[in-house]
Structure formats: structure tokens, C-alpha cells
Amino acid sequence: MRLELIKRSAPAPAMRFLSPLLGLFLALIAGAIMFSALGKAPDRALYAFFIEPISEMWSVHELLIKAAPLILMGAGLCICFQSNNWNIGAEGQMIVGAIFGAALPILLPDVQNFLILPLMLIFGIMGGMLYGFIPALLKAKFKTNEILTSLMLVYVAQMLLDWIVRGPWRNPEGLNFPESRRFHEWARIPEMMPADGRANWGFVIAIVVAIALGVMLAKSLKGFEVKVIGTSPKAAQFAGFDAKKMIFFSFLLAGGCAGLAGIIEVAGATGQLRPTVSPGYGFTAIIVAYLGRLNPIGAIVAGLVLALTYLGGEAAQISLGLSDKIARVFQGLILFFVLACDTLILYKIRLSFGAAQKGAA
């Protein structure tokens, strides 16, 4: 007996939009089972994980802080994935963006004026683009698998950050802690509502970028090009669209988004460079892109949902006494169930009892 996947002749269109909701719902059920296996009351645990973190104003602010990089990178990755460019290295592009942007207030601490923050954002974008350019170049020139190169470059970026923070950029007045100089006021992204919480304008930037990318994808010729190259490479060639240029376009775009996310994270929430910039936002952004149906507007909602799992993980640690790794488990469950729902919408499963290929006489 074996299982076979058979393509459905006409997948229900409504299901394509319900699939992520269904996936989330199933992930919650699986989560409830997991909590009860850990000896916690599932209803209380789920409440602590998903509701408590957004029941107070300051924690909603924390949610927005975490959502900003996820939305930015998720939206950029939507363009990459739709054009068949598998950029798995947003995490690395984010780190390099953070380093580039942070260079200004760290190396020139005495330059303090209103120009410094816009310049930092631009430097951050350029850093991410530059780091995205490497796997793009390797793919376009040598047909190297971009999944591998972009992923491996993440580890290079992490090492680079670790070295730079412990070595040349260590705070001279920082008692030898592995941290950079604290950014001066001109180099910080202002908070939106300082009275209620820490959330800064980075979240607004993320929303604006995601909407702009959504409009580009839906309405512009460039967006059309992205979709055609992704769904039908030969037709794209016939249309005169250049798949090689698209490799660079999509990697630079996603890299730029990730770099922006990086500098927003350090100039917003942390205010200095530390040995880690991101708790895996760049990888979680892949889930954001898929949960958002590879649509930048969808990535806004998906980014908020995934940000909640990070907060939930912290809450689980505090009020349930569980490891914050539980956030990772939830993220995995969400991706797993969304992809499973997608598969089952496109295919049906058949039990087949006949033996598989036996060399026939």
C-alpha cells in the first residue's frame, strides 16, 4: 500500500485564500496538544502565548517592533520567490545592512545632525543590496545554486558581525563588553508614541514599503515581469524579459529590504550594535512570505502573526516556565500546516493498493 498525490483538475479558488487561515488553525490545535503533553492546561497556555502579549499597550508596541523587520523582509522575499529566485539569506543581508548603517554613528560619533539618520537608512539598504548581490552574481555567472550560497553567506555575516563588535567597533568606554558605542540621539529612529511604548517609525516604513511592493507586483510592468518569469520562463523569454536581470533585480530588492530591516532594528529598538542583531527574523521572513501568499500586502498580516509567536515565546518562558524555543516550534508548525494545506488544495491523496513498479516480464 502506498500514498499517491493526484493533481486536482480544478482547485477551489476560495481555498487558496482560506489555506493560510486553515493552516494557522491546525497549528493552534497541534500547539494545544503539545502544551497538554508538556503538562500545561492547553487553554491557559494558548491564552498566555497568543492573547496575553497583546492585551496591554506596551506589549502591542513590542509586537510592532518585532513585526517591522518581518514585514520588510517578507515583502521583499515575496518578489524573490515569485520570480523563482530562492533567496534564503535575508538574515545575512539584514546583518550586513545593520553593520553598514551603524558605521556612521560608530565611526563618526561627532557628526550629529538631521542628515545622519536618512544616510544610515540609505547605507543600510546599500549594505543589504551588496550582500544580496553576491549570490545573484554567482547564480547569473556560474549557475551556482542560490539557496546554498545565500544561506551560507548568513553564517559569514554572523561571524563578521561578531568579530566587528568584539574587535574594531567595540565601545571604547564600554568596560570591554562586546557592544558598540551607543548611537547618539540623531542616529535613533524616533518612537511613535513614547508615552505608551517603544514602537518606532520603522513599523510605518515597513508598511509603506510592503504596500509599494504590493502595488508594483499587481499593477506595474515590472511586477508582471516578475510573475511571468516565475511561472513560465520560456514565455518570459518570448516576451523579451531577461531572466538574468531579474536575478539581480529580485536579489537586490530583497537584499535592500533586509538591509533596511537591519538598520531599523539597530537604530530603532537596540540603539547599538551587539553580537546578534536578529533572533532569526530573516529565516522567519520566509514563513511570512508563504503565509502571506507571496503577496507583499499579505506579508503585513503574516508579519504581525509571526511577530506574535516571538512575543508568545517570551511569555511562555515567563508565565508558563517553558523554553522560549517553543516560539520556533510554533513557527515550524505554521509553515508545515500552511504548506500541507496548499498541497492538499492542489492535490488529492489516493491510497493505492497495487504493488509499485515490479520489473515486468
Next chain:
Amino acid sequence: MTTNGGGTLLALDGISKYYGSFKANDQINFAIQAGEIHALLGENGAGKSTLVKMLYGSLQPDEGRILWQGKPVHISNPAEARALGVGMVFQHFSLFDALTVAENIALAMPKDQKLSDIAKRLEAVSKEYGLPLKADARIHDLSVGERQRVEIVRCLLQEPKLLILDEPTSVLTPQESEDLFKVLRRLSSEGTAILYISHKLAEVQALCQNATILRHGKVVGECVPAEETPLSLAKMMVGDDIHEIAPRATTSDGAEVILQVSDLTADGLTGFETSLKHINFGVRMGEVAGIAGIAGNGQSELFAVLSGERTSAPDMVKINGEPVGHLSILQRRKKGAMFVSEERLGHAAVPEMSLSDNVVLTRHGLEKDLQTGPFIRHGTAKRLKDKIAQMFDVRKGNDDPTAMSLSGGNLQKFVLGREVMAGAKLVIVNQPTWGVDAGSAAQLRQNLIDLAAAGAAILVISQDLDELFEISDRLATMAEGELSDFVPTSQTNRNEVGLKMTGAFVPAEGASA
């Protein structure tokens, strides 16, 4: 010819197959005797392939029974079909290019046989049936006809009682087809039943003792092909009267040369494909020039280089005397050259996208109102789609369906219409009516002739000799990447062109228009 009276080998009793609400096969009944050569006739999309896939176990019928030697059988996969004694030669070969003939055949044989034994047996069988093959030759070195031999010998080694051939001559020259028929007649005389699928009427008449005709998934008639005329068979297949192409008597000898190809040489698209070798020709305003040849002899490469999907040295391709070899397909379109590629779905059109989006695919940059700045004006795209549908009689289920939901004929009309609706100086078409129903095919050919009459230069690359003789003013033949000289269609015939398809010509020297 007599049947060998071996009794009914295979009978189908009320076989149906549904795809959603679409009936690909609807209550099919027919029977084959041992030793009989039975034709399954029908247009593309009539349900022939679906039916034989059920006989070979790659699909399961939704209703009805298959009786093998009088007993109901359930064929759940191809291995079971082979075990029963059903052999199948597919239209598209399933061979590994990098392996040898013997290795390819060994893959379909029981595991305990030695490669050297298989090699000996296959050479013996291939010799006996006049299908010469070398066991240690690699597939990628073989011609298409030879590859088909490998497929046939692979079936014969399993000593099938029923051999199914799906459009076997679509890749063969007339001469190769004749050799194939000899083999099939011999197999028939030895008691092997043959189910022969084709839409070529002449060969069915010459070869088959009985025919079952399918239309829209139903059996619409059975006959003895030798007692019918091609016209009466065609009417059974198509169901209504066939449109005659309006002939035209024009000479364009002195007219301006629109497309000039000079000493064009190019590598294959993939490592194993034929490259283009020193090709020279010209196409004049107002004429239809045809290029015949069996698929895989360089036509795809030629189309890619002419369209600009691949580039060449500037002087190798000229449009209106201007070197364009280095220009992209977009830039060539702006010079009035339009292209219709062989594959409709996935090349000339994006299957999942709507027709209006598919208008944008090749009209962007050409139609003024299609864009405002970087943004697409979907309203204009929809209007253009409506105009094409109306001008070229594209029949569609709803207002703006996806490309893949259109039938082959309607999609091809849409694609041709999209390219030529705003006027074209040069139209290059690869396989204009491949997989298109007879009614649409006639309309498409008429469209091409009308375009030429309106002053465009038309180049048609086709495997369908009947089509080329019907519409082209001059004909050349492509074989192994070389192109013969063009000759006026009235001064040549099918046999001559068939011979050239095998490469029996001296390639053109120097430029010739």
C-alpha cells in the same frame, strides 16, 4: 488482406473517463482481433490518447470494462499491461539520452537478465525485423527514426500480443514510414494485433484493416479504411465540411526582400541538439516561404535565432536590410517582425494567466495606450483582447479566461491574432497548426495567406507537408541543421521533399534570396 482469425484479443465495453465534468471518453466500445491492424482515428483532442493510456494502465477508466481474451481485467499500471502482453510506443519517446540502446532496453526488462544477453537478443530481433540497431550506440547519437526503432524493439523483446503505436509517423520521413509499415505488416501476419493511432488518412488507408473513429470522446463510426475516400474519413473525424483554402496566383519575384539570413551558424540549444550550419535565404514581401523538415533538425534553433530569443552576429539576420542579429526580440518586434512560436502554452502564452494579461506579454512597448509610466493599463489590455477575439474568431468560455482553458485551435488563433492585429511586415511562424482542430487550422492558414496578400513576408516552419504545399509559394527543407535551396512549390512534390528531409541534398553555397 485477411485477419488471422485468432479470436477477439481485446474488447472495450462502455469505457468512460471524466476529467471533472469533461468527458474525455464517453461509452467507448470496440474490439481488436489477434493479428489485426486496427486504426484509431480522430482529431487532436478527440480522446485517442486518453483511451490508449487506459489500455496501457497509465490511467484508470471511470466506467466500463476491459476484456482481455474474453476475461475482464484491471490494468492498474504499465507493468501490469506489459505482463498481459500490451506493448506501447509513445509519440514522445521515453529514452535516456546518455545511455546506450542496450541499457535503455534493459531498464524495461526483468532485473535478472544480463546486459550482454539483452544486447545479443536485441540485435537479433532488430535484424530479423529489418530495424537495424547497434546495442552499444548512445541514444543522443541516434536520429529520431532510430530512436523510434529502439522503442519498437524494446516492445518486441517482450513479445507483445498487442502493440499500440501513438502517431508513430509524425517524426518520420515518408521513406522511414514505409519501412515502419513493412515491420507492422509482418508483425500482423505473425498474429500480433496492432492498434494504430493517427490522424493521417492516407497511411491509415494503406495500412489498417479496420478503423474506429473518435470525435469529442465518442465512437462516431467504424469502417474499412480501404473502402473509404480520404474526404469521407475526414468528414467522419471532423464532423462538418472542411474549409477549402482560397488559392491565389501571385508572384513576388521582384519584390523587396524583408528577411535576409546570411551564413547563419549557431550552436544547439542544449548539448544534444542540432546546430545551425551556414544557412542562407531570403523572404520577400508578399510571399509565403515554407521550411519543411522533421522536428529536431534545427527548426527550434532557427526560430530562436530569427526571433531574437537568441542573438547572433548582427549581419547574420537582416530585416529590411538592417542588421538585427544582435537585437532582442523586443527590438525586432518594434521593427515590424512578429513571431508565433511552436509551443503555445508556456512559450507564446502563460498558461495560468488571463488572455488580457497574455496580450501584455508581447504587446508591451508596442501599443501606446498599454502603459502609463511603469503601470499597465489593464483596461486597454482587455480592449485589445476583445478586438483580437472578434477579428480572429477566438471562442472562449467566459470573458477573460486563462490561456490554458482555451482549446488548442482557439488559443492559436488568439496568439496569431495578437501578433498580427496591428499589422506586421514579417511574420515567422513555427508549426502554425500543430495540435489544432481542422476548422481552426484552415482558418489559420487562410489568415497567413491573407497577410501575405496584404504585403507581409511570411515564413512558415512546419512538419506538416500537406500544410506547406497548401499555403507556401516556395519551399526549402531542413535536415541536420542545414537548409536546402528554396524551390517554387509548383516545381516540387512530396517525395522530393521527403527525400531531402533525410539530408539527401547539397546545402546552398553562398547567399541566395
